[in-house]
Each structure stands twice: as C-alpha cells, then as structure tokens.
Amino acid sequence: MTNPVLSVENLSLRYRVPGGSLQVLRDVSLSVQPGEVLGIAGESGCGKSTLAAAMIDLTGANAERTAGTIRLSGRDILSLGQADRRRMRGRDVAMVFQDPMTAFSPVLTMGSQLVDFQCNLDGVSRREKRNRARAMLARVGLSDPDLAMARFPHELSGGMRQRAAIAAALLMRPAVLIADEPTTALDVTMEAQIIHLLRELQADYGCAIVIVTHHLGVIAELCDRVAVMYAGQVVEEAPVDALYHDPRHPYTRALLACDPARIEEHTGRLPAIGGRLPDLTAPPPGCAFAPRCPLASDRCRTLPPPRVTIGPGRAALCHEVAP
Template sequence: MAELNNKSLLNVNDFEVSFFTYAGEVKAVRGVTYELKHGEVMGIVGESGSGKSVSSYGLMGIIPDPGKIIGGSITFDGKDITTMPEKEMAQIRGKDVSMIFQDPMTSLNPVYTVGNQIDESLRKHTDLNKQQREERIIELFKLVGINQPEKRMHQYPHEFSGGMRQRVMIAMALACNPKLLIADEPTTALDVTIQAQIIELMKELKDKINMSIIFITHDLGVVSEICDKVAVMYAGNIVESGSIDDIFYDPKHPYTWGLLKSIPKLNAEEHERLIPIEGTPVDLINPPQGCAFAPRCEHAMKICLTKKPPLCHVGENHDSLCWLNVKEEFDKESGK
C-alpha cells in the first residue's frame, strides 16, 4: 500500500453553501470542516439531501445556480479555491481535482464518442500530441479494464453497459493523474458484482498513483471496503467523523447508530427486520434551533431542541456533534 504523506492536501474549514430559491434560503451545507492527507481515502455518508454532493461540488467550483458559497474556505494544495478566479479554477478542475459523477449516462455526451470526450480533457490540460493522446486513452481504458480499447474508444456512450460507462467515467477522471478524485456514488446504479470490481479498481489505482479520494455514498458497506476514515453527514453538518473502526465499532452519534442498524447483516436471524430511522429529514429552509437530528432521535433531551450541540472529541481523531457525549463526560466527572 502507498505510504500516506502527513502533509494535508485538502483543508475544508467551516464551509457553507445556500440555495436562494423563491421559497427561501435553503441552507444545504452548514459549516463543514475536515482535512484530507495525500493518499488518504475519506468516505462521506448520509441520507439523500444531507449535503454530501453539494459540499463536493464546492471543491470543483461547480455549485449550480441558485447556489452560492456563503462562508468558510477550501484550501487545496495550499491555495484557497473558494476565492480563486474562474480562469485559474478551470486549470485545476479536471487536472488536479477530478470527479466521477453519479450517473454516467447523463454525464457523458451522447453525440460524441467516449474517446473524443476523454481527449478533450487531455487537449486542455496536457501538451501531448494527437498520437500521444490516443495512446494515453488506450492506456487508461486498459487500466480500468475495458477490453479492445482501440475499438471501444470510437464508440458512443449508448454502446456501453452501465458498468462499462462507469469505467469510462473513471478513465476520464484519471486522464490527467489528479491529486484528488471525488467519487459521487459511483456504484449506486450497478449490480453487486460490477460494484465490487469498481471498488477493487479504485483501490488499485489509489495505490498506483497515490491519489486522495473522497468517496460519497449512502452505503456504509461500500465505505468499509475502501475508506481510511468516514464523515457522517446529516442536514448539512458532519455529525460524526473518525476512522473506519471508530464509526463501525464505537459510534457515538444516534444518527450513526441508526445508519448501522439499517444495514443488512450476514449473521442476522432469518426474517430479522431492518430497523429504519423513523421520521423525515429536516426542512433546510427553516432548520431547527437545536440539534437537527433531535426530532427523529429517541435519545433526545430538552437541550437538544433548543441549543446546537458542541463538537466533542470522543477519541483520537474521533469527533461527534451530540449532547449525549457532553452528558456522558459530565456523568464520568461527577462519578455517576
């Protein structure tokens, strides 16, 4: 496995994004903070609408209208990309930071061959001539496991299966050897066999070129396969973060407990029902005054409804945004 470089590649600090709609301000990302080192893989998990994808679009500088960055900073490789001019950002996007989008069929242009679409990125970000670019595309296709690359590069997206289109998207994202790869639910629409192949492929590529990966998903099972650490998002906040072992074996936030209970287990009793998280996600136009998860939390206390919980350090590099952790610490100190 590639050695992790202790220097930070990415620092996201108190990052906030809002969408200004006719109905009001949707506070989609509400103060996200995390760090990513060279060669590290971080999983971002949570329900749909928790802010996972929007926070990653900020890293690429592609937040769609009517969205705006309203606070915080993102420092990538020593540069603040939230204040960077678009011309300079365009040089980083696709070269140093690449993204595999959720749905390859809508992300690939149906009227251009897949080779042409990868070639566009190579023309923009490298000095390779036409023959060298063609050789690079063939090399990328072999790297991601696409057979007959010389023939396949001249085909259109509709001529590929779902798993193969996803491999094309990965090849496109890797074309310029990025330092950071953002994978937004890259295995959601795939069957389990292809899913396992894609995860194995990403693990191999990470080690080969020592790139960092942010893996966005709602599937904790997938996260356990590839990630070094996990950030659990709910209602635009990271409510818990830690190593794989911290999150799976010593979770400290009720929302994380709920996510883990909803995963099917191989050793479960026959006909054992999964336990869903009751209730619905909060309205981010009018988020609650206190903890956003309190209305759905069976452990909620009075303070949870009125005051936002502080970030508690519950272990080495393990943090949780929950009043229960404050109570637990208080009970320890008072000898209860």
C-alpha cells in the same frame, strides 16, 4: 500529519429557492490527506452531493456560499479566477458522477472525448493523448480499448461507461478524485468490480478519493475514514474501524443498529430511520437530529450541539457524547 490535499473549513452554503433558501450545508469542516480515502455517508437529502460538488466548485447557479473556505493543495479555490479554477479541475481534483452519461457528450466518440479531457496537460501531443487514453481504458478493465474509443457513450454498457468515466477522471492525474455514488446505477457484481478497481487505482496512482455512498459495504471495503452527514452538517467523523465498532453519535448508532447481515441480505443500503429530515429552510435552533433522537434532552432542542473531539481524527457533534 502532512498537509491535507483538500480541506473544507467552516463551509456554509444555501440554495435560493422560490420563497426563501435552503441551508443545505452548515459549518462543514473536513480534510483529506494525500492518498487517503474518505467516505461521506448519510441519508438522502442530507447534502452529500452538494458537499461533493462544492469541493470541485460545481454547485449550481442558485447555490450561494455564505461562509467558509475550500482549499485544494493549500490554495483557496474560491479566490481563484475562472481560468485558474478550470485548470484546477483536472490537475488538483476530478469528479466521477453517479450517472456516467453526465460525464460524456452523446455526440462524440469516446476516443475524442478522452483526448479532450486531457486539455490540461501541456506539451503532450494529440497522438500521445490517444495512447494515454487507450492505456487507461485497458487499466480500468476495458478488454478492447480501441473498440471502446471508436464508440459513442450510449454504445457502451453501464459498467463500461462508469469505468470509462473513472478513466477520464484519472487521465487528468488529479490529486483528489471525488466520486458521487459511482456504483449506485450498477448491479451488485459490477459494483464490487468498480470498488475493487478504485482500490487498485488508489494504490497505483496514490490519489486521494472522496466517495459519497449510501452503501455500508462500500465504506467498509474502501474507506480509511468516514464523515457521517445529517441535515447539512457532519455529525460524526471517524476512522472506519472506530465508526463500525464504536459509533458515538446517536444518528450513526441508529444507522448501524440494524443487523448487518439483514442489511446485506436485503439491499445492502443504509436503513431508514423513523421520522424525517428537518425543514432546511428553517433549521432548528438546537440539534437537527433531536426530534428523532432517543437521548434528546431540552438543551438538545434549544442549543446548537458542540463539536466534541473524541480521539485522534474522531469527533461528534452532540450534547450527549462524552470526550
């Protein structure tokens, strides 16, 4: 194995909220190899966006890291000064959000913003940056890049804006592209096109991709490896085929238990499981999934589950999973 481009080691993070704090990430460890596509899945509220934002050091002001490190290309990002952190965003890592409007200012043309996004590139003239922007817009499938450059973000369709947001991220040539639900706001056809585009871009540029998604189809089509999150923890990590064919954590099994044809026919999204996430202001002492788990025993309710290594690149956080 080569050195990971991105690694999260034993990360715990909480949000300060009125009257207490939410333990939103608890001892999360993950790594991403160069060129790899890692999917992060799990139901709403389990901490996926928080983890994605932490990877690029963009968690909100009320977020507090209580333990752990995040390394990009081997460097601990939290030990860097502000200027180095800004430089790191772009060169090492860039992000695509669910709502592409968040990436752009509404009052500047796409062209000037795409040029400004390249502020990390030293020794490149403004004219060259415009040319790079134009070429990248064409690459992500905008048929008239010059027209798109002259427009304001709200003058583009949702699909075009998301393509432009991907172009903006890639213009910085990051080693890792982090995408938080980049297709959720799009219709199914557009979603398929964006997934196809991400796959092509990954092949062309060789950047690693971390993609957060609720969508099983996206994971199956795009990802090499998957991390399944539950209540702020990674409960299972596996190569994508292994996860689909032999899910080991009871939570993953529950997610995949529904008939895939039925899932696709209806919404294509992960099904809901009976019960709800535990209160993250006071996570339970044992396994967080125990109250909803068909296999739960007394020890599951009282002792934190061990991280069981199942095989190469495979692990599950569970008392009941055999190595």
